[in-house]
Structures are given as structure tokens and as C-alpha cells.
Amino acid sequence: MRIDFQQGIITYPTSTGQQVFLAKTGSFVSLQTANGRTDVTFAHGSENYLHTEASDVINAWGPLLPNTDYWLYWDINMLTAVRTFGTTQLQPIFSSGISAGKQTITFSTLTSGANPTNLVPSTTYTANIIIDGTTRVVTVLGSLAQTFSTLLAEINNDLSSHGTATLDIANKQIRITSGSSGISSSVSITGGTLFAPPLATFVSIDIASQGTNEPLGTTDQHWFNTATQKMYVYQSGGWREVVRVFAAKINNNTFTGVGTGVVGKPFAGSQVGLVSPGLTAGRIVVDNTGTPIRRASGQFFTTEDDFFVNGSPVNVIRLEANIINGTARENIARYQVVKFTQFGRINLATYNDTQETVIAMAMEDMLINQTGTLCVQGVITNPDWNFQTVGVPVWIDGYGLLTQTNPHVTDPLAHPTDKVPVGRVLTPTSIYFDQGLGGKGERGPGGDQIDLATDVVFGISRLSVPAVHPLDPIVVGDNDPRLIPYVHPATHPASMITTDVYGMLTGPNAQVQFQQLADRSLDSLGDVSVTTPVTNDFLRWTGTTWVNSPGIRYLNDLLDVTLDLPTSSLASGDVLVYNSTTQQWTSSTNQAIDLNGQSLKGSNIINYCEQTIDTPIVSNVINIDYAFGGVYYCLLTNNITTINILNSSTTAPWINGRAYSITFIVQQDTTGGRTITWAGESFKWDSMVGVPTVTASANAIDVYTFITINGGNTWLSFVSGKNMS
Structure with a gap:
């Protein structure tokens, strides 16, 4: 899709000039699509991901506290590419991030590095350049062969690693940039004879720009780095890369858009000031298992990315088309x-x-x-x-x-x-x-010659009179005079049966005779056998014949129910399970029931067990996916530097306000001495105990418990057992 900006909502449905894609009910916000879809573009480095909301999502965001500012966002999981929803109470910010100090010198004409400098031959020129607080003296000797490219080489030789001089042909400038970055990085040209006439077409020495730092972080603060074009959220003392776009700001029932640049649509447009016509945004491509396909850079492959068939640039394909x-x-x-x-x-x-x-x-x-x-x-x-x-x-x-x-x-x-x-x-x-x-393809063959219809041959029927509507002829209809006008006989033979004013049949025993006739007609059918019917009987199919049977009193009387008794009789707790292949309901014990995220209330659970999932260490990283269970075991064969906790379930995703717990069992291998760095998620430890250190002894077992009540944003963390070897 062609877009003119990055990082924001492209389009959303409106009614009478107001947005109708967000609606608040109680303490939750739902996403609505009855009036149209919502398209969103996520900036992620050099890629722009396109996501479309075309179906309603009830209670997408929440619960929300009253009289509190919230910013609602979409999140694309960087491992699975799954879209989820989230909120923050801190206003998102954007800036260029960490940068170096610089100063520019502007010229009226500077078309290439081959332009002559016009410095007087055999004359020495100097420039005093203060870089990061230290004065660096640049000395240049004029010559007839000197160009701006050779001039920059002489300047860079004197600056060494402290700074760099570059040409900016588009803006007709020479830029001096500090070799360091951050708030203390600076460049200031304070004097000398170099940057002044007779240097060719010299205009001015411009105002210097101080270097910048990354913003100071506060937990759950969102910051978009416009230099790298990536979103970050501050967690566990550092900036963590995420892929997110905000839907709106909300306080009570008032929604406020956070986009800019689209007239009449305050919720659309770039949320970070990135406007550039001619950009493209593509949908993330996944394989047949639902796993996203990635580029060599680690970014997701999209439908706007070109790929080649058999390595041939002639066969380039773009999926978006x-x-x-x-x-x-x-x-x-x-x-x-x-x-x-x-x-x-x-x-x-x-x-x-x-x-x-x-x-x-x-x-x-x-x-x-x-x-x-x-x-x-x-x-x-x-x-x-x-x-x-x-x-x-x-x-x-x-x-x-x-x-x-x-x-x-x-x-x-x-x-x-x-x-x-x-x-x-x-x-x-x-x-x-x-x-x-x-x-443009070959047309199908013409139809075969069709004969006139007979009582045994399919074919064409002729009309006895011209059709009323030539393009829509009717064989038998209003155009057939044999059907109109119909005249009801004025008199009837005495033997005919008539009706009274209530529509009831009259005549000697007419009603009884008709009922007996109907009974005999039913019983005369070849596949129906009626024997001494009584009140409430019904017809039941035996596989070959319909027979009358008394009303069903027991489940086992039903033809599609088979009670598979485990012993001589049903056991307490048996359930009926439907088999779509055999189309039978069968009783079963110990049947697993998937609640798909629904609540289970008022139950007396006698006992239960949980599946334990082995979690390997890959490149010092472990991934815990709650979709597969809540108990994880890890044999420490290497140090762990990052722990990622996610939930890939589509039927039971994390919901804010519900509690989820994970038991994490770690065991040193026979070598021991492996370490765990509690990074990757926002782990909150007991302030009286502090961040724990895993037991180093060989074969030692430690047990940890993690609990989240905000959809996995933070984890309340506990040491449940130490050195359990």
C-alpha cells in the first residue's frame, strides 16, 4: 500500500465527522468495524508493516480507571508477529535519540567535490575548531590543484579521530561532526582564516548543534527514535525495542487522536512527525505454520518486499499485487x-x-x-x-x-x-x-445442438403464443390463454363434500373417513410399518423401515447416543463426547475439557496435575510460552542472559485484570556455576530480599514463581526454593 507518512493510523471509519472505530463500555474499550475497517502502519527501521482491523474486537483495551489518562496501543509481537492490545498511563514521546554535535559551513555554489577551492597557492590557512571542549587547529596550504575533496582530506587528517568533515552537496555545505555522541558532544568553529573568503563561494559559518542523549527512562515510557525509526519502551532499567502504534488517548469517555497531518481526521497521520510521500507499507508474510518470515536484518518480510524466483531478477514478485x-x-x-x-x-x-x-x-x-x-x-x-x-x-x-x-x-x-x-x-x-x-484466454467451445423436448428427452420447449417479455419467456404463465379465465362451477353434484362457515368438512362421517384414509395411506407406504399406535408415539427409522415407537425416556434410547459403560454401569463424572466422524455421542471417563479461556466458577477440584515443559537455552536466551502450560523446567547447560515470556494462544490470550502464574524450575548441570540475568521481562522482586542469584552448585535445583495481573507487562517474582539438590 502506498502511504505518505510513517507510524500511525492510515484510515478509520467515521460517522457525521466523528470516529466510530473506538467505543467505551464500562471500563473497557472495544474496536468496531461495522462502518468500515481501520488500517494502521507500524514503522520498524527500514520496514513499514501494514495491519488491518476488519472484525470487531470486544473489550480490546481495559479495564481502565476513571479520571485517568490512558494511551491505547496495538502491539506486534517481535517473535510471533501476533497483534495484541495494551495501554500506558505515560504520554509517548519521540526524538532523534543519541546524536553527535556538529556545525556547518554554507556556500552559494557547491555542486561536487571536484569544485576548486580558489585558495591562494602557497598560502597557509588555519581554522580553530573546538571539539568536545578541546581546540583542534587545522592547517591547510592553498594550491591551484586543490578541490573541495582534497580540502576535506587535509581537514580530516588534522582532526584525526576527534571529528570528521563531510560534504553535503544537496544543502551546499561542509559539515564538521564530533567523533563522540551524547549531550557532551559539541563542535564550535571559533576563528582562523580558512572558512572565509577567498574560499570559493563561501557564505557563512552556521550555528552549531549540540549532541543529544537518549531520553531519561521511566518504567512503561514509550519513546520513538526518529533516527532509527523504531519504537522503544522503558522496562527493567533500559529501553526495550517494540513494534507499537497508538490508537488514541482516552480519559473517561473522551477520545483524543494522536495523529497529525490529515485534515479532518485527528486520529490519522504520523504520530512521530515522519512525513514522506511515496512510501509503501506491506502486510507481514507467514509460512503455512503461522510463523513469520524474516529478512536477514531480523525484520519481518512483507507483501511489499521484492523476492526472486530461482535467483533471477527477471522473475521478481511483489505479493501486495x-x-x-x-x-x-x-x-x-x-x-x-x-x-x-x-x-x-x-x-x-x-x-x-x-x-x-x-x-x-x-x-x-x-x-x-x-x-x-x-x-x-x-x-x-x-x-x-x-x-x-x-x-x-x-x-x-x-x-x-x-x-x-x-x-x-x-x-x-x-x-x-x-x-x-x-x-x-x-x-x-x-x-x-x-x-x-x-x-484473453481461449473461449470455451460452443454448445451442442439441442433437440426439441419430449416426454422422455431433455430439450427445448416451444411457446404456443408469443412471449409477453421476449427476453424472459415463460413456457406456462400469464401468456397462455388456456389458463385464464378460470370459472368456478356454479353447482356441484350432491355427492360432493362441502365446508361449513368454520371451514370444517361436512357430509356423512366425512372428517372420520378422511382421517382413516390418511392412516391407511401412511401405512401403505413401502418403508413405513405402523403397528397399534398409541398417544405420543413417533416414527423411528430402523435403517430400512419407519416404525412407530413410544416416547423416549432414556438417553440410551436415542439412535445417535451410545453409552460405552466402563464397568457394569456408568461411573460418576462420566461425560458425553460427540464424534463428528461416527456422528455418535459416546460416554467417556477422564475426558479432557478445553475451556478456551472461559471462567470456571464454583467448582470443587479434588486433584489435578500440570504438564511440565522442558525449556532449552538458545544463544543464552530462553522463551517461555504460556500457551503451552504454566510449569517450565530448564537444565542450566549455559548462562541465561534473557528470559522472554509470551502467550501465543489465540483462544485464551492474556487479559488485564486476570492473574497468571508460572513456575520456573532451574537445575545446574554436572558442571555447575551457570548464571541467570533477570532481563527480557519486567521482573519485580521482594525489596527486602533483592534480585536473587541462582545456586551455583552442580546439580542444584532452584524454584521461582512469577505472577502477572496486567497481561504480562510486569511479573511479581518470588524465590520458592533454593539449593534443592
Whole structure:
């Protein structure tokens, strides 16, 4: 996507000029998409990530305290690329970060380093330059062959490692930069004859710029470094790199935008003053396991990044041109062909939609109102396909599926217009898909000659009279005079049955006779056997016949319920488990139940156990993923310098205000002496005890407990056991 700024909201839905993508209910803020999607761009070094919110997220942020300023943000996990939500009570800041002191000399004309300096030959020129408080004297000897490039070489020789002189051709300047950085870094040209006439086109010595430091950190302070174009948050005494963009500031029910530069949309625009037309933002690309693909720099690979096929620059591909998103208006399966019926909204496509609207192929399963990925053109592979011949054209059938037979040939009445294919077979499991081949592909064959219809042959029926609407003829309808006008007989034979004023049948035993006739008709069916029916009986299918049965009193009477008794009778605590393959409910003991993050209240748990997860040390780093459990064991075969705690679960993510605990068991190997540096997360230790040191003895076991109540932002940390060898 083309963008004109970095780090901010690109677009969001409005109504009557007001934002409608954020709504506060109680102490929570929800993300809303009923009036349109919200697009966000995250700056991360040289990359700009694009993220779209196309589905509602209830209670995305919160709980929030009253009468308190909060800044709401999106977070992209730097390991998994998963989007989550968070808040901070500190106003975010941005600056250029740590920099060096510098001073510039401006010229009226400076087109290249080859420009002559015009300094008088054999004349000595000097400049007094104070760098970081110490005066450095520069001495230059004029000559006819001297250029600005050779002049800079002489200046840099005298400055040595204390500073550097560079040419800025775009701004017609020479820049003197200190060799150090930070608030004490400075440059000041105080005198001399060098930077003055007759130095060619000299204009002025400009005001010096002092160096800068990183801002002083406060826990949970967010700072965007405009020099590196990266976001940081201050945790555990240092700046930690994150990928985040703010949605808004909120106090009680008042939302305030934090973007700038977009007229009439205060929530959109850059939040850090980075405006530059012609930029691009791409969506993060993941593999078939959901793991994000990374560049050599460690940044995520996006749909705007170029990549090469077989190392050939001729075959450069950009995914953004082929991959888009759409929100389903009905249930859609992966690899079904869809059509756009509204902006961003899709339905299943049919044969007749080819060349009439934009079509695409779904790359994932989508339920109604879910947003998924679509491919509008390119090579698509489905392991379940089994094509037999390369190059065979494929069309869309009536349900968004592919067919190798042109529906116009097989059913010209339902598909009266011949359509081009939407793809061709490349391999047994892949096709090249392309919007009906752009209208340039080979057209399907014409339909066969169709004969007139008879009572045993499918074909064409003629109209007995001209159609009322020539483009929409009806074989039997208002145009057929045999159907109109119908005249109800004025009299009836005496044997006919009539109705009274209430609609009841009249005549000798008419109602009873009709009921008996209905009973006999039902019993006369070949697959129905009714035997002595009584009140509340129902018909039950035996597999071959419908028979009448009394009302069901027990679960085991149901045909799709099988009570698999573990002993002679059911045991306490047995549950019914549904098997979608056999379509049977079966009783079972010790059945695992996944609550998917839901609450369990009022339960008397007799006993339980937790899975212990072995956690390896990789490059002095361990990663604890709460999605897999709460007890982790680590054999210390190396020192640990960083501990990352995350939660990759999509069904039970961390929620602010809920308590999550982790038991961390560490054991020295037979060598011992391994250390742990408590970095990577915000660990809060008992101030009376301080930060613990792991027991160094060989085979020693230490146990630690971590608890978070704010979604993993900080961890209350305890030593549960020491030297348990």
C-alpha cells in the first residue's frame, strides 16, 4: 500500500465527522468495524508493516480507571508477529535519540567535490575548531590543484579521530561532526582564516548543534527514535525495542487522536512527525505454520518486499499485487472462488460472474463476517487437487468450485453466456489463476445442438403464443390463454363434500373417513410399518423401515447416543463426547475439557496435575510460552542472559485484570556455576530480599514463581526454593 507518512493510523471509519472505530463500555474499550475497517502502519527501521482491523474486537483495551489518562496501543509481537492490545498511563514521546554535535559551513555554489577551492597557492590557512571542549587547529596550504575533496582530506587528517568533515552537496555545505555522541558532544568553529573568503563561494559559518542523549527512562515510557525509526519502551532499567502504534488517548469517555497531518481526521497521520510521500507499507508474510518470515536484518518480510524466483531478477514478485483481504458474507471454504459484491465484502462466485466483477480464490476458511486472505492472480497449490493433464482450462461451477467442464456446454439454459476459463492446470495439484485469464484466454467451445423436448428427452420447449417479455419467456404463465379465465362451477353434484362457515368438512362421517384414509395411506407406504399406535408415539427409522415407537425416556434410547459403560454401569463424572466422524455421542471417563479461556466458577477440584515443559537455552536466551502450560523446567547447560515470556494462544490470550502464574524450575548441570540475568521481562522482586542469584552448585535445583495481573507487562517474582539438590 502506498502511504505518505510513517507510524500511525492510515484510515478509520467515521460517522457525521466523528470516529466510530473506538467505543467505551464500562471500563473497557472495544474496536468496531461495522462502518468500515481501520488500517494502521507500524514503522520498524527500514520496514513499514501494514495491519488491518476488519472484525470487531470486544473489550480490546481495559479495564481502565476513571479520571485517568490512558494511551491505547496495538502491539506486534517481535517473535510471533501476533497483534495484541495494551495501554500506558505515560504520554509517548519521540526524538532523534543519541546524536553527535556538529556545525556547518554554507556556500552559494557547491555542486561536487571536484569544485576548486580558489585558495591562494602557497598560502597557509588555519581554522580553530573546538571539539568536545578541546581546540583542534587545522592547517591547510592553498594550491591551484586543490578541490573541495582534497580540502576535506587535509581537514580530516588534522582532526584525526576527534571529528570528521563531510560534504553535503544537496544543502551546499561542509559539515564538521564530533567523533563522540551524547549531550557532551559539541563542535564550535571559533576563528582562523580558512572558512572565509577567498574560499570559493563561501557564505557563512552556521550555528552549531549540540549532541543529544537518549531520553531519561521511566518504567512503561514509550519513546520513538526518529533516527532509527523504531519504537522503544522503558522496562527493567533500559529501553526495550517494540513494534507499537497508538490508537488514541482516552480519559473517561473522551477520545483524543494522536495523529497529525490529515485534515479532518485527528486520529490519522504520523504520530512521530515522519512525513514522506511515496512510501509503501506491506502486510507481514507467514509460512503455512503461522510463523513469520524474516529478512536477514531480523525484520519481518512483507507483501511489499521484492523476492526472486530461482535467483533471477527477471522473475521478481511483489505479493501486495496479488494478495488482498475480504470479509465473508457467507461461509466460505479454502480454495473456493469468490466475488466482490461490495467494497471489501465477498460471496461465493458462480460461472456467470466471470468477467462481470472482481473474482479471487480464498486462501483460508472463513465464517460469516470473518476476514480472510484472497489471491486475485498467480499460481495456487492445493494438495487435494488431482488434475491429470497440464494446460487444461478450468471454470467456476455453481458453488465457487473449479470444474474442467465448461458449464455452458453441459447446461446452456442455466449458463446462457459462454465464459472464458479462470485458470489452467500447471501440475496435478496447482493451477495458474487469473480473473478469467483477463479476457484473453481461449473461449470455451460452443454448445451442442439441442433437440426439441419430449416426454422422455431433455430439450427445448416451444411457446404456443408469443412471449409477453421476449427476453424472459415463460413456457406456462400469464401468456397462455388456456389458463385464464378460470370459472368456478356454479353447482356441484350432491355427492360432493362441502365446508361449513368454520371451514370444517361436512357430509356423512366425512372428517372420520378422511382421517382413516390418511392412516391407511401412511401405512401403505413401502418403508413405513405402523403397528397399534398409541398417544405420543413417533416414527423411528430402523435403517430400512419407519416404525412407530413410544416416547423416549432414556438417553440410551436415542439412535445417535451410545453409552460405552466402563464397568457394569456408568461411573460418576462420566461425560458425553460427540464424534463428528461416527456422528455418535459416546460416554467417556477422564475426558479432557478445553475451556478456551472461559471462567470456571464454583467448582470443587479434588486433584489435578500440570504438564511440565522442558525449556532449552538458545544463544543464552530462553522463551517461555504460556500457551503451552504454566510449569517450565530448564537444565542450566549455559548462562541465561534473557528470559522472554509470551502467550501465543489465540483462544485464551492474556487479559488485564486476570492473574497468571508460572513456575520456573532451574537445575545446574554436572558442571555447575551457570548464571541467570533477570532481563527480557519486567521482573519485580521482594525489596527486602533483592534480585536473587541462582545456586551455583552442580546439580542444584532452584524454584521461582512469577505472577502477572496486567497481561504480562510486569511479573511479581518470588524465590520458592533454593539449593534443592
